[in-house]
Amino acid sequence: MNQTFDAIIIGAGQAGPSLAGRLTAAGQTVALIEREHLGGTCVNTGCMPTKAMVASAYAAHMARRAADYGVTVGDVGVDMKRVQQRSKTVTLNSRGNLESWLADMEGCTLFRGHARFEGAHSVRVGQALLTAPKIFLNVGGRANVPDMPGLAGVPYLTNVEMMEVSTLPKHLIIVGGSYIGLEFAQMYRRFGAEVTVIEMGDRLIGREDPDISQAVLEILQAEGVKFRLRAECISFSPCDEGVCTNVVCDNPEEPQVKGSHVLLAIGRRPNTDDLGLDKAGVQVDPRGYIVVDDQLRTNVDGVWAMGDCNGKGAFTHTAYNDFEIIAANLLDNDPRKASDRITCYGLFIDPPLGRVGMNEAEARATGRPVLVGKRAMTRVGRAVEKGETQGFMKVLVDAESKQILGAAILGLTGDEAIHGIIDVMYARAPYTTIQRAVHLHPTVSELIPTMLDELKSL
Numbered sequence: 001m002n003q004t005f006d007a008i009i010i011g012a013g014q015a016g017p018s019l020a021g022r023l024t025a026a027g028q029t030v031a032l033i034e035r036e037h038l039g040g041t042c043v044n045t046g047c048m049p050t051k052a053m054v055a056s057a058y059a060a061h062m063a064r065r066a067a068d069y070g071v072t073v074g075d076v077g078v079d080m081k082r083v084q085q086r087s088k089t090v091t092l093n094s095r096g097n098l099e100s101w102l103a104d105m106e107g108c109t110l111f112r113g114h115a116r117f118e119g120a121h122s123v124r125v126g127q128a129l130l131t132a133p134k135i136f137l138n139v140g141g142r143a144n145v146p147d148m149p150g151l152a153g154v155p156y157l158t159n160v161e162m163m164e165v166s167t168l169p170k171h172l173i174i175v176g177g178s179y180i181g182l183e184f185a186q187m188y189r190r191f192g193a194e195v196t197v198i199e200m201g202d203r204l205i206g207r208e209d210p211d212i213s214q215a216v217l218e219i220l221q222a223e224g225v226k227f228r229l230r231a232e233c234i235s236f237s238p239c240d241e242g243v244c245t246n247v248v249c250d251n252p253e254e255p256q257v258k259g260s261h262v263l264l265a266i267g268r269r270p271n272t273d274d275l276g277l278d279k280a281g282v283q284v285d286p287r288g289y290i291v292v293d294d295q296l297r298t299n300v301d302g303v304w305a306m307g308d309c310n311g312k313g314a315f316t317h318t319a320y321n322d323f324e325i326i327a328a329n330l331l332d333n334d335p336r337k338a339s340d341r342i343t344c345y346g347l348f349i350d351p352p353l354g355r356v357g358m359n360e361a362e363a364r365a366t367g368r369p370v371l372v373g374k375r376a377m378t379r380v381g382r383a384v385e386k387g388e389t390q391g392f393m394k395v396l397v398d399a400e401s402k403q404i405l406g407a408a409i410l411g412l413t414g415d416e417a418i419h420g421i422i423d424v425m426y427a428r429a430p431y432t433t434i435q436r437a438v439h440l441h442p443t444v445s446e447l448i449p450t451m452l453d454e455l456k457s458l
């Protein structure tokens with residue numbers, strides 16, 4: 001069965017359905033192909049279900065702290081089956097809304113199955129051969145599972161399988177001390193599991209400044225999460241407890257961590273190895289990411305790549321921005337570019353980290369004079385009032401242009417408060433714009449101008 005469309009979109013993650021909506025609204029016919037669940041990682045195994053579980057873990061944590069606020073409660077328990085069901089409900093509701101929207105989208109045909117190129121503008125899905133002059137790849141990524149010694153001989157989990165665990169692990173070992181691993185570490189510790197994080201580096205979240213890495217370590221250690229850093233000799237073997245994870249080769253006194261479950265959280269890889277990209281002539285880099293230009297076009301005319309598979313970002317918000325860039329260029333005569341995007345992201349532990357722009361090392365590397373402002377959350381009234389004073393906020397400024405180079409807010413509502421800085425950076429306004437603004441009291445954001453009053457040389 002051969003069918004022709006104006007456009008083919010492979011993958012129904014964050015960018016694909018939205019692009020289908022814009023194209024069909026412009027009168028084009030679209031084939032949208034999805035091999036599994038609509039919504040991609042964010043809806044099904046990433047942001048939405050995990051943040052729903054983070055919310056449950058926060059509720060348990062605050063219930064245990066109730067006496068700090070003069071509130072008396074009984075023993076605090078966690079029903080993991082109900083936690084999991086709540087998380088699944090959030091996912092199913094979002095997925096259902098997306099399915100309903102696509103079902104009513106005139107001009108869009110949804111194909112279920114695995115798509116593979118048979119030529120530069122032809123794609124096979126099952127028995128159907130689809131052709132179109134425009135093809136958009138939105139195939140996402142998956143957990144990286146490297147070939148580690150002994151791993152094939154033990155049971156292990158990735159973030160996908162972790163969403164299916166409906167019982168509380170006795171001792172959860174997490175390999176990887178970065179964003180995904182740390183969110184799961186705090187979450188399951190608050191649910192009541194023993195948790196150990198194993199990290200090969202000498203500190204957590206290595207892309208962050210050392211003071212942020214240390215603060216995050218101290219926050220999680222205070223809740224009972226254990227860490228094994230500098231674990232350069234990781235291997236696995238079965239044991240009575242479940243899985244023995246060998247951590248170091250040169251410390252006979254403490255060579256292993258024994259746990260009931262092992263979660264691998266050591267990065268992600270693009271879903272590009274089974275698309276038949278070679279038959280289309282689409283170029284990929286050594287890590288498997290599809291090579292694109294500033295407008296997200298591949299080397300093949302009429303083929304674009306958006307979302308996690310293009311190496312331009314690994315977040316829901318960057319995937320959605322990829323859709324916006326493509327739609328603006330194709331439909332709005334608006335020449336938007338991926339290079340206009342300012343890097344921003346969050347670490348959704350409690351308290352969260354909101355990050356934008358450069359870190360200290362990157363700011364120094366510019367060779368320009370840099371100013372830094374820093375304020376502990378213990379000096380933020382809103383944090384004191386809520387009894388949540390962990391962390392700090394920090395901002396980096398170009399001393400000559402007065403442009404904000406980057407910022408980090410690790411603390412109460414840091415993932416929300418950072419947006420005031422993000423907006424000023426996009427406006428290319430000087431930091432004095434925020435410095436002279438009058439913010440609401442009592443909030444976290446109101447201390448950003450105060451922090452900017454106290455800039456010092458980096």
